Amino acid sequence: MAAPLPGYTLPIFYESLLAGISADDTRQSAGTETANTSQPPSPVSTPATSPPPPATPSRSVRMSTAGLKYLSGFGSEFASEALPGALPEGQNSPQVCPYGLYAEQLSGTAFTAPRETNRRSWLYRIRPSVAHKPFATIKHNFLESDFSKRHPNPNQLRWKPFDIPKEDIDFVNGLRTVCGAGEPLSRNGCAIHIYVCNISMANSAFYNSDGDFLIVPQQGTLNITTEFGKLCVSPNEICVVQQGMRFSVGVQEPSRGYILEVYNAHFVLPNLGPIGANGLASPRDFLTPVAWYEDRDVNDFRIITKYQGHLFEALQGHSPFDVVAWHGNYVPYKYNLKHFMVINATAFDHADPSIFTVLTCPSEKPGVAIADFVIFPPRWAVQDHTFRPPYYHRNCMSEFMGLILGKYEAKEEGFLPGGASLHSMMTPHGPDADCFNSASTAKLTPVRVADGTQSFMFETSLGLGLTEWGEHTCQKIDGDYFKCWQDIKKNFNPNWKPTPKE
Secondary structure, eight states, X not given: OOOOOTTOBOOHHHHHHHTTOOSSOXXXXXXXXXXXXXXXXXXXXXXXXXXXXXXXOTXXXXXXXXXXXXXXOSSOEEEEXXXXXXXXXXXXXXXXXXXXXXXXXXXXXXXXXXXXXXXEEEEEESSOTTOSOOOEEEOOSSOOOOTTSSOOOOSOEEEOOOOOOSSOOOTTTTEEEEEEEEETTTTEEEEEEEEEESXXXXXXXXXXXXXXXXXXXXXXXXXXXXXTEEEEEOTTEEEEEOTTOOEEEEOSSOEEEEEEEESSSOOBOOOOGGGOSSOBSOGGGEEEEOOOBOOOEEEEEEEEEEETTXXXXXXXXXXXXXXXXXXXXXXXXXXXXGGOBOOOOXXXXXOOGGGGEEEEEEOSSTTOEEEEEEEEOSEEEOOSSOOOSOOOBOOSSEEEEEXXXXXXXXXXXXXOTTOEEEEOTTOOBOOOHHHHHHHHHSOOOOEEESTTOEEEEEEESXXXXXXXXXXXXXXXXXXXXXXXXXXXXXXXXXXXXXOOOO
């Protein structure tokens, strides 16, 4: 276990919390952090892949990133405090809060939303978040929310890996919108972004007033500080930072990844139906940070918000990461894709990719999503007399794919980690010629598929419009993509006769 860094002040409570931390994701005793689930879970320790940040003044309560703790569960009622007794007992807003803190509610749904979907958290902080100067517009050249400006493009599209600039660029300045649909004013639609960055956000925090960010790192670990605590998110993990939550991203190396933004609602686990009670992403594998705070005065700390598709900045004299305790069910969280329980066909045919859904943002139409997050993880293929790769397809949904690592099974050449593809609504797509020829003649024995690979799909029921950056400025569209299907041969034989069965 990494010891606390010099200059870090850890109260007795945190020293006991740190005791016995291991590096193998084992569950341990909860201290004063709790989650109200069917079996109350405990914090989880996970290793970090990058060194901790520099030491800060001793007024800050800190933990080494090698010893980050998490609460386990999805959609649970959590409670966490960095100082003992910081959470009020029996009420949310006492006349005087413990330690002289301010009570602040963060609402993720309307007050009158049904109890089963109502999302809110109470934060107990050193200063309320309202203590800032007026917002002013700041310019961002590559962040878009108007997807009707450009002429539609129905072609199959593939992007080569997106470049990480050599000049210094942080997470916010490195956001690039590729495509999207709808608009944030009416809270209807989604957007797909790329992020590229090579320096940490310094004395600045970002929050999204328009919707939720589902962040998929492809290269480089993200050390994310939120109002709720700290997250360390590495490639093959994802995190969700929901609407209104302030966060800052630290990096130790050039970093790149993908973001799915949804305006309408929040991500939920898909219903399992006849699969039963267990399968796909297990609720207990979603991790929420424990309370962490810093009492740090800063001249002109920048609060940046994305509001109605535009960026605004307000200045304040202190760090916003001053939440000493919190409770509720509206939280940021992360998930390791290696924990996904794969369901697959075991007799014949290729099952629909919806069996690989990790999270979904449902629309008001039953069974139809504003957006799904789907993965294609390592698994066994065992089907008999079956063409095992993905079938040729025309879809009423739009499919944006990315590759975190390895090679995608249906197109092993040309689709590279850090790149992407888009197969728009009703645009045909499917295996390339080499994949078809190989799979049509392969011996159908049980084989492993996608070992050493992780690809994913953002699928939406909306038609996606490209941005200027996505279609032209990035200069990453592969103009030869269509050629991978041009060598598909005509195999039709009108004189074919079925083989007599024995």
